[in-house]
Amino acid sequence: MRSKIPYFIMIPSILSVIMFMFYIIFGDHYIGHPITISFFITITILLFILDSIDDLIFRRKIKFLTEKKRRQILEENEGNYFFIFYKFIFHDPKINQEVKRIDHGFDGIIELDNKLPMWWIHLFYLTIVFSFIYFFSYFLTDFSNPYKEYEIAYKKQLKEIEIFEKKTPQVTIANAFFNKKFIDSGKILFEENCATCHQSDGSGNIGPNLTDDYWINIVDKNLFKNIFSIIWNGSKNNPTMRAFGESGEIKGNDIQKISSYVYFINTKSKKPIKSKTHQGKKIMDWN
Ligand code: HEC
Structure with a gap:
């Protein structure tokens, strides 16, 4: 049985992923909006509820284990979370296996077929996931679209000029002076x-x-x-x-x-x- 990831690591991680997706899809238009804020508050509460259910199930499950195993899991749970995270990223149970040798035979050269390191594989999967997110958000939403970004910036600037001109009264013959x-x-x-x-x-x-x-x-x-x-x-x-x-x-x-x-x-x-x-x-x- 795997040990449980504590809530103060799990919830912020999930929240930041959701926020990132939110940012990609909606940009920064709705960030301060009351609906957005209540949406994130609701999600946080839901995550807390899910986590406590998960916690209950976890406690139930370890009840049926032997005393020794239970203690082992609980000890693992209380360890250094950064070390657990490190193990999750870098540790591969197969890494200690013997290196596979490929014998070409005819030239006497033996090729070593080493396993790729775990961090490399995780990074590789991450790029695939990210490319999907980016691909769809680029084509289906306004995220990172240079034309849309230009349009938004252009409109914003026009508005700023308009506001500036309204706020600063133009000089008239009455108050004009040489400078x-x-x-x-x-x-x-x-x-x-x-x-x-x-x-x-x-x-x-x-x-x-x-x-x-x-x-x-x-x-x-x-x-x-x-x-x-x-x-x-x-x-x-x-x-x-x-x-x-x-x-x-x-x-x-x-x-x-x-x-x-x-x-x-x-x-x-x-x-x-x-x-x-x-x-x-x-x-x-x-x-
Ligand atoms: C299409 C041509 C034209 C343009 C463009 C033009 N002006 Fe003139 N301006 C004239 C003419 C012609 C007169 C003479 C008017 C008259 O006889 O009363 C004149 C007269 C003047 C006078 C008065 C001179 C005098 O002796 O009474 C001033 C000052 C002046 N212009 C400044 C400007 C400025 C500054 C601009 C640019 C914002 C400008 N003009 C653009 C044709 C032009």
């Missing part, structure tokens, strides 16, 4: 959205030169706010310069960055070598 830190990112945005008409250095093309002191549109006494306002509302007298902010094409925060870049190229002393001729009125006394 040196925005110049670099503003330059990139300017090249993407404005360079077709104004050139990437702001020297002008279809749209006017933005680096000189001449302005067609004067809607604010402050230079930075004037720039912000034109980008937000567009030009009243030429629809080619459209209302980027009002139409929602560019968000307030990005307009603040672009405006910082335009403000920077307009106020810095080094002007582009070639630029479009002045248009509008010369304004020097900005606030």
